Amino acid sequence: MSLLLYETENSGGVPFGRLLQAEWRRLWKRRTVRLMALAAPLMALVSAKYLLSQNGMLHPGLPEYATAGSMPVLALAEMLVTAFSGMMLVLAGLTVTEEYRSGQLRMGMLRAASLTRIMSAKWLVCLAFMWIQLAAYFVCSAVVGRIWFPNPDTYPLFYEAGQAAYAEGLLYDLGYYALAALVLAALLAVFFWIAAIGRSSTVTLGLGIGFLLLSYLLPTVLTYFRPLFETQEYVRLYFLSLLMVEWEGLAAMLANLHGLRLWNLGVIGGYGLLFGAMTMWVWKRRDSFE
Amino acid sequence: MNTAERDTNPRIVIPQAEPVLVETGNVTKKVRRRALLQNVSFTVERGEICGLLGPNGAGKTTLIRAMTGLIRPDSGDIRIGGRSVVREREAAVLHVGAIVESPIFFPYMTGRDNLDNLALLHPNLPTRKEREQRVREVLEIVRMDKRADERVKTYSLGMKQRLGIAQALLGDPELLILDEPANGLDPMGIRELRELILRLKHELGKTVLVSSHLLDELQKICDRIVVIREGEQVFAGSREEMIGRHSSLEEAFVEMMTS
Ligand SMILES: Nc1ncnc2c1ncn2[C@@H]1O[C@H](COP(=O)(O)OP(=O)(O)O)[C@@H](O)[C@H]1O
Ligand SMILES: [Mg+2]
Numbered sequence: 367m368s369l370l371l372y373e374t375e376n377s378g379g380v381p382f383g384r385l386l387q388a389e390w391r392r393l394w395k396r397r398t399v400r401l402m403a404l405a406a407p408l409m410a411l412v413s414a415k416y417l418l419s420q421n422g423m424l425h426p427g428l429p430e431y432a433t434a435g436s437m438p439v440l441a442l443a444e445m446l447v448t449a450f451s452g453m454m455l456v457l458a459g460l461t462v463t464e465e466y467r468s469g470q471l472r473m474g475m476l477r478a479a480s481l482t483r484i485m486s487a488k489w490l491v492c493l494a495f496m497w498i499q500l501a502a503y504f505v506c507s508a509v510v511g512r513i514w515f516p517n518p519d520t521y522p523l524f525y526e527a528g529q530a531a532y533a534e535g536l537l538y539d540l541g542y543y544a545l546a547a548l549v550l551a552a553l554l555a556v557f558f559w560i561a562a563i564g565r566s567s568t569v570t571l572g573l574g575i576g577f578l579l580l581s582y583l584l585p586t587v588l589t590y591f592r593p594l595f596e597t598q599e600y601v602r603l604y605f606l607s608l609l610m611v612e613w614e615g616l617a618a619m620l621a622n623l624h625g626l627r628l629w630n631l632g633v634i635g636g637y638g639l640l641f642g643a644m645t646m647w648v649w650k651r652r653d654s655f656e
Numbered sequence: 657m658n659t660a661e662r663d664t665n666p667r668i669v670i671p672q673a674e675p676v677l678v679e680t681g682n683v684t685k686k687v688r689r690r691a692l693l694q695n696v697s698f699t700v701e702r703g704e705i706c707g708l709l710g711p712n713g714a715g716k717t718t719l720i721r722a723m724t725g726l727i728r729p730d731s732g733d734i735r736i737g738g739r740s741v742v743r744e745r746e747a748a749v750l751h752v753g754a755i756v757e758s759p760i761f762f763p764y765m766t767g768r769d770n771l772d773n774l775a776l777l778h779p780n781l782p783t784r785k786e787r788e789q790r791v792r793e794v795l796e797i798v799r800m801d802k803r804a805d806e807r808v809k810t811y812s813l814g815m816k817q818r819l820g821i822a823q824a825l826l827g828d829p830e831l832l833i834l835d836e837p838a839n840g841l842d843p844m845g846i847r848e849l850r851e852l853i854l855r856l857k858h859e860l861g862k863t864v865l866v867s868s869h870l871l872d873e874l875q876k877i878c879d880r881i882v883v884i885r886e887g888e889q890v891f892a893g894s895r896e897e898m899i900g901r902h903s904s905l906e907e908a909f910v911e912m913m914t915s
Contacts, residue, residue: 379779380778380779384776384779385777387776388777391776392773395762396764397764468760469757470760472726472760473774473823474774474777476724476749477777477827478777
C-alpha cells in the first residue's frame with residue numbers, strides 16, 4: 367500500500383528540485399540577468415553620492431543624516447521602490463510572460479507536468495535572485511558606509527526608536543533588510559500575477575508600473591484627507607499600499623510606531639496570499655483547460 | 657474506494673511483446689460547442705511509422721496536445737503503453753518524446769544548453785554525467801553535434817526541427833510524436849528529415865507518429881495513415897488499405913478530402 371503510493375508519486379513526475387535547478391540555470395543564461403547581478407555595487411555608489419550631498423544640508427543629529435551605521439538602511443529605502451521593484455518587474459516579464467506567450471515553456475510542460483509547478487519554481491528562483499541581490503546590496507552599502515561616511519559613537523534611529531552604536535546599528539540594519547526581503551516576496555507575487563495575465567512582456571511592464579504608480583498616488587491623495595481620520599486609522603490606511611510599506615513602513619515597523627509592526631506584516635502577508643492565490647488560480651485554469 | 661486500490665489495475669506492466677503501443681478511443685474535444693476533435697479512434701503498433709494527415713486546421717495539433725496530456729479530451733481515452741494519458745498522465749507520457757506545434761527553444765541559449773536544461777527534467781537522467789552523455793548522443797543522432805554550441809537564434813528552421821527531434825529523444829522514449837516536422841523545410845531538408853525518421857525506426861526501434869498536411873511527405877515513409885478533416889477521422893489504416901480500389905494514395909486522399 368505505501369509502496370503503491372510511493373510509486374504513484376514517482377511514476378514519472380519530475381522532482382521539484384530539478385525544476386528549480388533548471389529554472390535557476392536558465393535565469394543565469396540571460397544577459398539582462400547577468401547585468402542586473404552587477405547592479406548592487408553600482409547602486410551603492412549612486413546612493414552614497416546622493417546621501418553625501420544630502421548630508422551637506424542636514425544637521426548631524428537627525429536620523430536622516432547618513433552615518434556608517436545608517437547608510438545601508440538609508441541607501442535601501444529609495445532603491446527598494448525603484449531599482450529593486452524594476453528588476454523584479456523585468457524578471458517577471460521575461461521569465462513568465464515572454465516564456466509562456468512565446469511557447470518556450472511547452473517543452474518543459476511536456477515534462478514537468480503542470481504550469482502551476484513551473485510557475486512556483488520560477489517564483490522561488492526569482493525570489494532567490496532578488497534576495498541575493500539584497501544581501502549583496504547590504505554588504506556593498508555597509509562597506510561604502512564604513513569608508514565614506516562619518517562613524518559617530520551613537521546616532522539616532524528612525525521614529526525615536528533610540529540611539530544606536532555602530533554594532534547595534536548593523537543589527538537594526540539587518541532587521542530592516544529582513545523585512546525588506548518579505549516585502550520583495552509579496553511584491554514579486556503581485557508582479558507574477560500581472561505577468562500571468564499580461565499578453566506580452568511590454569504589457570506586463572506597463573501594468574506593473576501602473577500598479578506602482580497607483581500604490582503611490584492613492585496614499586498621496588489620502589494625505590489631503592488627513593484631518594478626517596484618527597491617527598491610527600490614517601496610518602493604517604496609508605500603509606495599505608505596498609509601496610508605502612517599502613518606502614516608509616519598514617522603519618515604522620522596527621520602531622513599532624502606532625502598532626504598525628503587526629499591521630504592516632498583515633498587509634505584506636495579505637498581498638502575498640491574495641496575489642499568490644490569484645496567480646495559482648490562473649495557472650490551474652490554464653493547466654486544465656488548454 | 658481508496659485511490660491506491662483503484663489504481664492497481666492499469667498499473668500492471670504490459671509486456672514488451674504487446675503489439676499495440678498507442679490506442680485512442682473516441683477522443684472528442686469541444687471548445688465553445690465547436691468540436692475540434694470528434695470520435696477519433698485509431699491504434700499504432702510498436703515499430704510503426706504512423707502518419708497523421710489532414711489539411712491546415714483539421715485538428716492535428718489538437719490531437720497531439722491531447723496525446724501528450726497538454727489538454728484533456730472531453731470524452732474518450734488515449735492509452736500509450738497501456739496507460740491512460742487522461743488518468744495517469746505522468747506515467748503515460750514518460751515514454752513519449754514530442755514536438756508539439758513547432759520546436760520553440762530558448763533563443764538566447766545554445767542548442768546544447770537547451771538540451772542540458774530539458775534533460776534536468778528527466779527522472780531517468782539523474783546525474784550530470786549521464787545528462788551530458790545523453791545530450792551528446794541525441795545531438796549525434798540528429799547530426800547536430802557540429803553546431804550544438806551556437807545560439808539557437810542563429811539556427812535555420814531545419815536545424816530547429818532537428819534539435820526538436822533531439823529534444824524528443826532525450827528520455828529514450830518508445831514513441832516519438834512529431835508535429836509537422838517538415839514545415840518550412842526545403843526539398844533537401846525534407847529528404848534528410850525523411851531519412852532521419854526512417855533511421856529512428858530501423859536503427860533505434862522507435863515508433864513514430866508524424867503529422868503533415870501534405871500527403872507527399874508521408875506516403876514514402878508511413879506504414880499506417882490516419883486522416884482527419886475538420887476534427888473528424890475519415891480514415892485509419894495501413895497504406896495498402898488506403899489505396900484500396902484507387903490507383904494511388906493521392907487519388908484516395910483527394911477523394912477523402914472532397915467527398
Ligand atoms: N484553444 C483553442 N480554442 C479554440 N479553437 C482552437 C484552439 N486551438 C485550436 N483551435 C481551432 O481548432 C482547429 C484545429 O486546429 P489545429 O489542431 O491547430 O489544426 P492543425 O494542427 O491540423 O492545423 C482550428 O480551426 C483552430 O482554429
Ligand atoms: Mg498544427
